[in-house]
Amino acid sequence: MSSRRSSAGAAPADKGRRAQRIGLAGVTDPYLQAHRLAERAYLASHLTPISLRDQVLRGATLVARLLQSGEIAPDRPLLVAGAGAAGVTAALAAVRAGVPAMLFEASNDSLALQRFAGSRFIDPAVYDWPVDHWGSRLLRHGGSVPLPFAADYASRLASQWMATLQAQAAAPATLLTCYWGAAAIGIATIQLPDTTLGTRVVLDGVGSFEGGALIWATGDKQEDTAIAGSGFTGRPFWGPDDLTMLGAGARVLVSGAGDGALQDALRALTGRDDMGYLLRDLDIDPAAAALVQSAEDRAHRIRVWLPAGGSRANCFRELDDVHRDAVNIALAAPRLRTTVDATLAAGRPMVCVVHRQPWLTAYYGLNRFLALLFDRFLRNAGRDPLLYPGATIAGVTASAASGWDVSFNGTAAPPAGRFDRVVVRHGYKDMAPIPLPAPLIRNHLLPYHCP
Numbered sequence: 001m002s003s004r005r006s007s008a009g010a011a012p013a014d015k016g017r018r019a020q021r022i023g024l025a026g027v028t029d030p031y032l033q034a035h036r037l038a039e040r041a042y043l044a045s046h047l048t049p050i051s052l053r054d055q056v057l058r059g060a061t062l063v064a065r066l067l068q069s070g071e072i073a074p075d076r077p078l079l080v081a082g083a084g085a086a087g088v089t090a091a092l093a094a095v096r097a098g099v100p101a102m103l104f105e106a107s108n109d110s111l112a113l114q115r116f117a118g119s120r121f122i123d124p125a126v127y128d129w130p131v132d133h134w135g136s137r138l139l140r141h142g143g144s145v146p147l148p149f150a151a152d153y154a155s156r157l158a159s160q161w162m163a164t165l166q167a168q169a170a171a172p173a174t175l176l177t178c179y180w181g182a183a184a185i186g187i188a189t190i191q192l193p194d195t196t197l198g199t200r201v202v203l204d205g206v207g208s209f210e211g212g213a214l215i216w217a218t219g220d221k222q223e224d225t226a227i228a229g230s231g232f233t234g235r236p237f238w239g240p241d242d243l244t245m246l247g248a249g250a251r252v253l254v255s256g257a258g259d260g261a262l263q264d265a266l267r268a269l270t271g272r273d274d275m276g277y278l279l280r281d282l283d284i285d286p287a288a289a290a291l292v293q294s295a296e297d298r299a300h301r302i303r304v305w306l307p308a309g310g311s312r313a314n315c316f317r318e319l320d321d322v323h324r325d326a327v328n329i330a331l332a333a334p335r336l337r338t339t340v341d342a343t344l345a346a347g348r349p350m351v352c353v354v355h356r357q358p359w360l361t362a363y364y365g366l367n368r369f370l371a372l373l374f375d376r377f378l379r380n381a382g383r384d385p386l387l388y389p390g391a392t393i394a395g396v397t398a399s400a401a402s403g404w405d406v407s408f409n410g411t412a413a414p415p416a417g418r419f420d421r422v423v424v425r426h427g428y429k430d431m432a433p434i435p436l437p438a439p440l441i442r443n444h445l446l447p448y449h450c451p
Contacts (some may be wrong), residue, residue: 031065034444037216037436039189040071040199044086044217046434047442049363052085052114052154053124053139059089059217060145060450063097066213072099076192076212079201081184083110087217088165091176092146095168100175102209104201106183106218110165113238114158120238121273123151127364128448129279130289134366137276140449151276154238182206187214187435216435221428227255232396232404234424243268246420250349253406253414255393256425257355262367264423269351269374269386270343275366281339288326295322296365304445316359319368327373331380340377350384352414354391388414396422 035042035058044058066072078094080087083105091101114120124139133140137151147161168176186202190210199214225234235241237260244267246252252268254261263275272278299315306312330336353371355361362368375386391410399405403420 029065029069031061032069034439034441035062036439037214037434038187038199040197040212041187041189041214041216041436042066043434043439044090044215045082045084045219046221046438047444049444049446050221051127052122052157053127053149054446055085055217056089056124056139056145056147056149057446057450059086059215060093060141061447062215063090063093063099064144064450067097067099071213073212074098074100075194076196076198077102077210079199079209079211079214080104080217081187081201081214082106082217082219083165083178084217084219085111085114085161087215088161089145089147090215090217092165092168093144095175096146098175100211101177102211103176103178104182104184104203104209105178105180108180111158111162113236114154115162116240117154117158117238119241119244119273120154121151121275122154122157123274123276124149125448126151126276126279127366129366129369130284130293131448133448135276135280142450144450151274153273179203179206184216184218185435187216223428224426225424226426227393227396227424230393230396232422232424234422237264237425241421241423243421243423244271244273246349248347248349250420251403251418252349252351252421252423253393253404253419254351254353254423254425255355256423256427257353257357257359257361257389258425258427259362259364259367261353261355261423261425262360262362262371264425265351265353265386266367266370266374268349268421268423271348272343275370278343278370279366281343282330282336283333283339284330284336285333288329291322291326291329292365292369295319300445304441304443306443308442312361313359316357316361319365320359320372323365323369323372324376326369327376330373331376337377340374341381344374344378349420351386352384352388352419353386354388354393354408354410354413356390356392358389360387384414388412393422393424 037043072078077100080091080103091103094101125136128134139149169178183204184201185204188200190198190200192198198212200210202208223236254265360368379385391413394407394409397405399418403418404422407416
C-alpha cells in the first residue's frame with residue numbers, strides 16, 4: 001500500500017527534559033492502566049462510551065497522563081494509529097506540549113464520517129443532563145484539548161478540526177508528521193537507545209516507526225442499519241437526513257432502543273436537532289431531574305463492573321421504572337404540558353419506535369427521559385404512542401408510490417403500512433481487530449471534562 005506523508009518535522013533532542021522516572025508513573029496511573037494494551041501501548045477505541053465528546057476526552061487525557069509518566073517527551077515521540085476524533089486530538093495535544101507526533105491513517109482522509117453529517121447536531125455537554133453543567137454547550141478542558149469544541153453541527157466541527165490538523169501539519173518546523181493510506185498492522189514493545197522502553201509500529205507496505213508510546217485509535221466498528229432477510233439497509237447515523245424537515249402526514253419508523261434510535265426519533269418528532277433548547281423550553285421540575293440523576297448514576301456504576309457479556313436487564317428495568325416516575329412528576333406541571341403540546345402541534349409527522357426489549361437501552365439519560373416523556377404525553381392525549389416495546393420489523397419493501405411498506409412482529413406493533421422514512425439503529429459490530437488483547441475493563445465511567 002502506498003502512503004502519503006505530510007509535514008516531516010524532526011524530533012528535537014532535549015535530553016535534559018527527560019522524566020527521571022520514565023514508566024513508573026504509568027504503572028500506577030489508573031487511567032493509563034485502564035487503557036493499556038501492552039507496555040507503552042494504549043487503546044483509545046473499542047471502548048465505551050463512544051460519543052464524539054468521549055473520544056476527544058480519551059485522546060487528550062491519555063496524552064496528559066503520558067506526559068506526566070514520562071513515557072512521551074521531546075525526545076520520545078508519540079505514535080498514533082487512527083485519525084479520528086481521538087487520534088487527531090492526541091496527536092495535536094502532544095505537539096502542543098512539545099512532543100513530536102506521528103499520525104498514521106489507513107484511509108486518505110480524516111474525520112470523514114462527521115464532515116458529511118450536516119444534519120447531526122453535537123453538544124458536548126447536553127447529554128450529561130441533569131448534571132449541572134449540561135447547559136454550558138462547551139467541553140471544559142482547562143486548555144488541554146487542542147480542538148475547538150462548542151455545540152454545533154458535526155460537519156462544521158469536523159471541518160474546523162481538519163483545518164486545525166492541516167494547519168499544524170503545514171506549519172514551519174512542525175512536530176507533526178501525518179501518514180495517509182498507511183494502515184498500522186502490528187505493534188511491539190522495544191528498548192530504545194537510552195535503554196528505556198518504547199514502542200514500534202509496523203505500517204503495511206511502508207515500514208516501521210519507533211517512539212516512546214503508542215495510542216491505538218483506529219475505527220473499530222461498523223454500524224448495523226439493516227433489516228435481516230429484507231434486503232433493506234437504512235442511512236447511517238453520520239449520514240445526512242431530512243428527519244427534522246418532514247411535515248404533517250409523514251410517517252417515520254425507527255427500529256432500535258439505544259441512543260441513536262431515540263435521538264433520531266426525537267428529532268423527527270419535535271423538528272429539532274438541538275435538544276439543549278428543547279430542555280430549556282420544557283423547564284423540567286427539579287424533583288424529576290433529581291430522580292433521573294440518581295438512577296443514571298446507580299446504573300453507570302453497575303454497568304462499568306459487569307463481566308463481558310453480562311446482562312444489563314436489571315439496570316435497564318430500574319432505569320425505565322424511575323424515569324417513568326420522573327415523567328409523571330414532570331407532566332404534572334401545566335406549563336410543561338403546554339410546551340410539549342406546542343412542540344407536537346399540527347405539522348409534525350407521526351413517529352413510531354419499535355424495539356425488541358421491554359425497556360430502552362440508551363446510555364444517556366436525556367434520550368431515555370425525553371422519549372418516555374413524549375410517549376406518555378401522547379398516550380395521555382389519546383394519540384398514537386411513540387414507543388412500541390416488544391415489536392420488531394418483519395419485512396420492508398419499496399412502496400409502489402414512495403417510501404416503504406413495512407410489516408411487523410409482535411402484538412403491540414404499529415399498524416402495518418407505508419412509512420416515508422425507515423431508520424434502523426441496531427448498534428455496532430466490531431470490525432477492525434485489536435492487535436493485542438484489549439484491557440479487561442472496556443466499559444468506562446469517564447470524567448465529564450479534562451481537569
